[in-house]
Amino acid sequence: MGKTGLALGTVLLLAASALARPAKNGSKDASHVVDSGTFGVFVNGQRVATETFSIEQDATGSVVTSQFKSAPGVDDASQSSELQLASNSSLVKYEWKELSPARVEAVVAPDGNFLMERTNAPGQKKPQEQPFLLPPSTVILDDYFFVDREILAWKYLATSCRRDNGQLQCPVNRPTQFGALNPHSRSSMMVSVEFAKREAVTIGGKQRELNRFTLRNEGDEWSLWLDDQFKLIRIDAGNTQVVRD
Numbered sequence: 001m002g003k004t005g006l007a008l009g010t011v012l013l014l015a016a017s018a019l020a021r022p023a024k025n026g027s028k029d030a031s032h033v034v035d036s037g038t039f040g041v042f043v044n045g046q047r048v049a050t051e052t053f054s055i056e057q058d059a060t061g062s063v064v065t066s067q068f069k070s071a072p073g074v075d076d077a078s079q080s081s082e083l084q085l086a087s088n089s090s091l092v093k094y095e096w097k098e099l100s101p102a103r104v105e106a107v108v109a110p111d112g113n114f115l116m117e118r119t120n121a122p123g124q125k126k127p128q129e130q131p132f133l134l135p136p137s138t139v140i141l142d143d144y145f146f147v148d149r150e151i152l153a154w155k156y157l158a159t160s161c162r163r164d165n166g167q168l169q170c171p172v173n174r175p176t177q178f179g180a181l182n183p184h185s186r187s188s189m190m191v192s193v194e195f196a197k198r199e200a201v202t203i204g205g206k207q208r209e210l211n212r213f214t215l216r217n218e219g220d221e222w223s224l225w226l227d228d229q230f231k232l233i234r235i236d237a238g239n240t241q242v243v244r245d
Helices: 010-016 147-160
Strands: 031-043 046-058 061-070 078-086 091-100 104-111 114-120 128-132 162-164 167-169 176-182 187-203 206-217 220-226 232-237 240-244
Touching: 046 147, 061 147, 147 176, 147 187, 147 206, 147 220, 147 232, 187 232, 206 232
Parallel strands: none
Antiparallel strands: 031 046, 031 240, 046 061, 061 078, 078 091, 091 104, 104 114, 114 128, 162 167, 176 187, 187 206, 206 220, 220 232, 232 240
16 A cells, blocks of 8 residues: 555455455355454453454345454443445445343335434334435444444445555545444444555564554544455554454
């Protein structure tokens, strides 16, 4: 990136082709996993939760699944989500479920020219509906699922960077804005992403050279580090740190 450049790989192809590409065997239903793993979530150096995620794609689009579980000794919290994206990266459906301490379910999907969130909670006779005047291209940024930040970073790479002799070149410190929706808080926002620099970062006691990006939203600033395969390795936000296991 910048003067250094990155080799284009499967992950960028996924982003640049709007998170989908035809299966090699010609089968419409064939799919493959683009990325999967776990993130450890730390607050003030203490591990408080683990997110387990998978990003899978086929000829029609991509499915991002995630499970968030609090660590032993921490207030019980268990959540799951599934993000479905079309071949042009537009939202097909986003569903999240809170399994504990309460049982709540919500679904966000396009409804005409806007997005609709429908929430089911204990004691409700019918789902609560809340419309958002947002297009299907809106980015989902949920509170509990950090893999959403990886998807956003890929969108930035696809829309704001260019290929140069087989490598990826991104402008330095030039933010690109995206419209985003946080289904948990039922709030929309504008966020920006920009490439900062390549730098040496210590991960698991070993030093690695990674690509640093800055994500800003509503006064908050997040630092995101991606490796040369465009996989999210670490996030720093104040006293919170998210690290790939």
